[in-house]
Amino acid sequence: QDSSFDHICASLERLEVWECDSLINFGLDLSFFENLTTLDVWKCKEMLEFITSSKARSLVCLVTMRIRECEMMRECPRMKNFYQGELTTPKLRKVQLTEIDSRGRWVDDLNATVEQLYKEQAGYRGLKHLKFSVFPELIDIWSRNPQEMLDFTALEFLEFCDTNKLRCIFNLSTVFSLRQLRQMEIKRCGNLEQVIKEEGSSIMVEEATIHSSKIISIFPRLQSVKVESCPNMTSFYLGSKGLECLSLVEIKVADCSNMTTFVSTFSRDEDRGAIIGDEVDNAATFFSDKVGFPNLEKIIISHLRNAKRIWNGQVHTNSFSKLKELNVKECDVLLNIFSHFLLGVFQRLEKLKVTDCASLEEVFQPQVQGLDIEETYAVHSQLREVNLVRLPKLKHVWTKHRKGNISFGNLRRVWIEECWSLKTLFPFSIAEDLHQLERLTIKRCGLEEIVSKRVEDSDERENCFAFNQLSFLRLWYLPKLTCFYPGMHRTTWPALKQLKINRCGRIKIFGHEESDIPHPLFVIEK
Secondary structure: OOOHHHHHHHHOOEEEEEOOOOOOOOOOOHHHOOOOOEEEEEOOOOOOOOOOHHHHOOOOOOOEEEEEOOOOOOOHHHOOOOOOOOOOOOOOOOEOOOOOOOOOEOEOEHHHHHHHHHHHHOOOOOOOEEEEEOOOOOOOOOOOOHHHOOOOOOOOEEEEEOOOOOOEEEEHHHHHHOOOOOEEEEEOOOOOOEEEEOOOOHHHHHHHEOOOOOEEEOOOOOOEEEEEOOOOOOOOEEEOOEEEOOOOOEEEEEOOOOOOOOEEEOOOOOOOOOOOOOOHHHOOEEEOOOEEOOOOOEEEEEOOOOOOEEEOOOOOOOOOOOOOEEEEEOOOOOOEEEOOOOOOOOOOOOEEEEEOOOOOOEEEOOEEOOEEHHHOOOEEOOOOEEEEEOOOOOOEEEOOOOOOOEEOOOOOEEEEEOOOOOOEEEOHHHHOOOOOOOEEEEEOOOOOEEEOOOOOOOOOOOEEEEOOOOOEEEEEOOOOOOEOOOOOEEEEOOOOOEEEEEOOOOOOOEEEOOOOOOOOOEEEOO
16 A cells, blocks of 8 residues: 555546546446546457446545447446446546537436436437337336326337327327427227316416417427227327327328327316317317317328218417318218308318218308309419319319309319219419310219300300310210300410310300300311
C-alpha cells in the first residue's frame, strides 16, 4: 500500500482503458481510486465484468463512467439494475446509454436510472413495429392500468392477425399513449367486437373532450386504418363521445358483416344504462356526424351487410371535405351513396366505384321531397371517374334537376354495367356540361335513353351536346335503348376514335338531316 503506484492511484481522477482485447476483468483494487471522477472503458472485447459490488462502494467521487463496445461483457446488454444492494453515488447525475444520447438520463438514483434505460432499450419504448399473429387463446393485450405496462409511445405500425378470442384491442387510456401510431391493420379476428372501447371513469373522457363538441381526438398521427374479415365487429369505436382522427388519410373496412357504423355512442346515464347508438334515423348510417376526419382522402368499404347509408344528413365540421376516392362493394342493404345536403361536402371527390350493391337505388341525390338543393349549394364537383357495376335496383345516378349550381363538368371516364333498372343515365343539365368526357362505356343495362329530356324543353327546340374530348364510346347489349336524347338535338364528337356498338337493336345509329329516322345516334350532314 506504500508503493508509488498506490500513491498514483490515490491521486488519479481520470482512468481510460481502451482496446485491451485480452483483458477479462479489471484486476486493480478500486479501493485505492477514491478520487476517481471519470472511468472510460472502450473496445475491450474479452472483458466479462468490470467492477464487483464490493469495489464499487469506494468510488465515492465518480462523476462519469462509460462502457462502450465491450462485446463480451455479460451484464450490460441485459442490465435491469446496477446493483441489487444499497449503493450511493452522490455526485452522479447522468447515465448515458448511447453516443447519440448525449443528454443522458437521471431518475432519482443510479438503480432507478438503469431500470428506466432497460425499459426503453430491452423493453418496448423504442419499438416502432408490433405484430400479433396467430394467438388463438389471446383474450387481453394491455393491462387495465396501462401505467403498469411497458411504454409503447414510439409505436408507429400495429397489426393484429388471427387472434380469434380477442373481443377488444384498446381501452381509451391506452389509446391516449399511442401518439406516434401511423398505421393500423386488423385481419381475421373472429370474435373482435370493437377496436376501441371506452371503459372506466368518465373523468378522463371529459378531460379529453374537445371544447363543447362532444368529440375526443385520438391518434394524432394515424394515417391508415384497415380492418378485414372480422365478422363479429359492430363498430370500430364504442364510447360516450364521438371520435376525431386529424391525420387519417385512408380507411378500409372489408368483410365485417355485422358492422353497421364506424363509431357507436352510448349514454353514461346510470338510470338508462344502455347503449343508445345513433338516433333511430342514424341507426344504420356508417359515418354519422360523430366522426371527425378532416384529412381523409380514401375510403374502401365492402361486405357490410347491415349498413343502409354511408352518410345521412349531416357530417362533422370539415369532415370528408378532402375525400378523393370512394370504393363501395357488396353492401347489400345500402340505399344510396350521397344523401341530400351533402353534395357540397364532397366536391373534391375524383373517383367513385360502386359494385354489387343489391339494394342501391340512387347515387347522387340533389333533390329531396320537393326541396331544391341547388338553391342551397354551389357544387362544382372534381369527379373524374365513375364506375357502377351490377347494381340491379339502381334507378338514378343523378336525379333530374334543372340547370343550376350543380356541375360535373370534370368527368373523364364513365363505366356503367349490369344496371337493369336504370332507364336514363345523364340528366339534361349534366349532359350539356360533359365537355371533358373522354370515355363512355355502357354494357348490359335497361337503358332507354342516355340523356333524359329537359322538363321545359319544347318539341321544336334543338339542343346541342358537345362531347369535345370523347375518344371512346361503347354501347353493348342495351336491348331497350331507343335514342341518345328523346327530343330535337345535335351532337358533336370531334375527338371520337373508337365506336363499338353491339346488340342494341332498337336504336338507329346513323341518319341524315332529311331522313325520317327519329333520333339517330349520329346525324350525317350533307
